[in-house]
Every structure is written in structure tokens, then in C-alpha cells.
Amino acid sequence: MSEWDPGQYLRYEDQRLRPAIDLIARIDASPAEIWDLGCGTGAITALLAERWPEATVHGLDSSTDMLDRARTIAGVDWVLGSIATWQPGEPAGLIFSNAALQWLGDHARLFPRLVDRLVPGGTLAVQMPRNHEEPSHTLLAETARSSRWAGLVGHLVQWAPVAEPAFYHDLLRPLLRSLDVWETTYLHTLTGPDPVAQWTRGTAARPFLEALGAAGDEFMEEYATRLRAAYPARPDGTTLFPMRRVFIVGRK
Numbered sequence: 001m002s003e004w005d006p007g008q009y010l011r012y013e014d015q016r017l018r019p020a021i022d023l024i025a026r027i028d029a030s031p032a033e034i035w036d037l038g039c040g041t042g043a044i045t046a047l048l049a050e051r052w053p054e055a056t057v058h059g060l061d062s063s064t065d066m067l068d069r070a071r072t073i074a075g076v077d078w079v080l081g082s083i084a085t086w087q088p089g090e091p092a093g094l095i096f097s098n099a100a101l102q103w104l105g106d107h108a109r110l111f112p113r114l115v116d117r118l119v120p121g122g123t124l125a126v127q128m129p130r131n132h133e134e135p136s137h138t139l140l141a142e143t144a145r146s147s148r149w150a151g152l153v154g155h156l157v158q159w160a161p162v163a164e165p166a167f168y169h170d171l172l173r174p175l176l177r178s179l180d181v182w183e184t185t186y187l188h189t190l191t192g193p194d195p196v197a198q199w200t201r202g203t204a205a206r207p208f209l210e211a212l213g214a215a216g217d218e219f220m221e222e223y224a225t226r227l228r229a230a231y232p233a234r235p236d237g238t239t240l241f242p243m244r245r246v247f248i249v250g251r252k
Contacts, residue, residue, distance in 0.1 A: 015188045019127050019245050020044040020098040024051060026180065026249050029123045031055050031093025037083045038100020042070030048096060049075055055093070060086055084110075091119040099203075099245075102128045102162045108171060115175045118252045124176070126248040129203075130162040130183070134242065135230035136196055137204060143223040144208055153208045153219075168248050176250040188241040195239045196231045197224035 024047060032055055036045040039059030049057040058077045061067050071078050083097070084104055095114050104110055114124055131137055141157045143149060169181045192198065197220060201209065205223065209216035231239050 023127045034094045035092045037097040040066045042073045094123045097126045128162045132160045139226040179250040185244045190239045194224040
């Protein structure tokens with residue numbers, strides 16, 4: 001089972017939390033049963049439990065390391081499992097997922113399946129990064145497909161796992177009573193050496209590092225070298241990192 005590094009992921013916790021907070025703010029519902037799919041370290045799941053204190057809240061993740069961190073938070077049912085095979089005991093009032101569904105393929109089947117697991121009147125709320133056409137991801141793919149690395153990790157390159165917002169609108173509109181789909185670009189201000197590489201090290205680059213083992217640092221250095229020209233440091237030492245994200249909120 002693939003494992004995540006909670007410390008690396010939380011390196012930019014404030015910036016990673018902001019889209020989730022924005023998504024929660026757009027949910028107008030009173031769910032009795034909440035599932036957070038891809039809950040990670042549980043920080044966002046805790047916000048859901050705080051927002052709806054009367055609800056039963058579940059956090060699902062496939063990483064034991066992430067759930068070990070999450071289990072320090074009381075009042076949530078933490079579940080080890082895969083989103084791809086997830087089946088709740090009872091239909092949910094709110095299915096929430098922040099920056100997780102981009103790891104799953106075949107969204108044309110996945111999203112209707114999630115809607116089917118809602119109670120009548122239940123809410124689907126999803127946020128996914130859609131930065132795969134930006135240098136953070138194209139240069140990662142370029143590095144993986146270079147002569148040095150292609151034979152080892154070239155096959156791991158995923159191209160555009162998240163579709164344009166209109167795709168999700170057209171897919172979900174016939175299944176839901178109400179639907180709001182939008183896209184936002186966050187301009188993150190990062191600090192430190194090679195901050196974009198450090199950001200993606202905890203997310204998009206993770207499968208490549210897992211596959212490469214001890215050679216992962218060499219891979220990251222080559223990738224970071226490519227990134228420096230695309231994301232130069234500002235005169236004050238900060239680096240601007242635009243991150244585009246798709247949001248979906250719909251009621252069944």
C-alpha cells in the first residue's frame with residue numbers, strides 16, 4: 001500500500017488548508033453522516049466535525065502513516081481504506097473530498113458512483129488541483145521521461161487526471177438537483193530553497209520517489225533545477241506558485 005509522509009505534506013499546511021476552508025464555506029447543509037474521502041492527517045476532517053458537531057464524521061484514507069497522525073484527533077471514526085472501493089454502511093449526508101480524487105482515474109464513473117452513495121438531499125463537495133498543464137507538473141513529467149529516468153519511472157506519468165470544469169458540470173447536472181462548479185487559481189507565496197519542488201515532493205512527485213528509493217534525491221535535484229527557471233525567487237526571497245483548483249458542490 002502506498003504511504004505518505006505527513007511531515008512533508010504538512011510543510012505548507014496553511015496553504016493546503018485554504019482551499020478546503022473555502023469549500024466548506026460553500027456547503028449549505030445539515031448532514032447527519034459525513035465522510036471525508038482522502039482525509040490525510042485529519043486536520044480538515046476536524047474542521048468538518050467542528051462545523052457539524054451533531055453529525056457522525058468518518059475520515060477515510062489509504063495511508064496508515066496519515067491515519068496514525070489523524071487518530072490523535074478525537075470524535076472522528078478513522079477508517080483505513082481505498083476511495084476506489086469505498087462503500088459506506090449507510091448513505092451519507094455529505095461526501096467531502098479535498099485534493100484526493102485527482103489520484104483516481106475514470107472520473108466519468110467515479111463521480112456518479114459517489115452521488116449514488118448520498119441520501120436524497122445529500123451533498124457532494126469536492127476540490128481537486130488542476131495544475132497539470134503548469135510547469136510544476138509538466139517539468140515533473142519531463143524529468144521522468146528524460147533518458148536518465150524514463151526506464152524507471154516514465155510509466156508513472158499521468159497526464160491531466162482532472163478534466164475541465166465543464167466536464168464535471170455536464171456529467172453531474174443530470175444527477176443532482178443543484179450544482180455549482182467553479183475554478184480558482186491560488187497564488188501561494190512560498191519561502192525557502194526550491195519551494196515548489198518541496199511542495200510537489202509531498203504530493204505529485206511522491207509516486208516517483210517511492211519507485212526510485214535511494215535515487216529519489218538525485219531525481220528531485222534534476223527536477224528542482226528545471227523548476228528554478230519557471231518559478232524564480234522574487235527580490236524579497238519569496239517564490240510565487242500559482243495553483244489552479246476545481247471545486248464542485250452539488251445536492252442530490
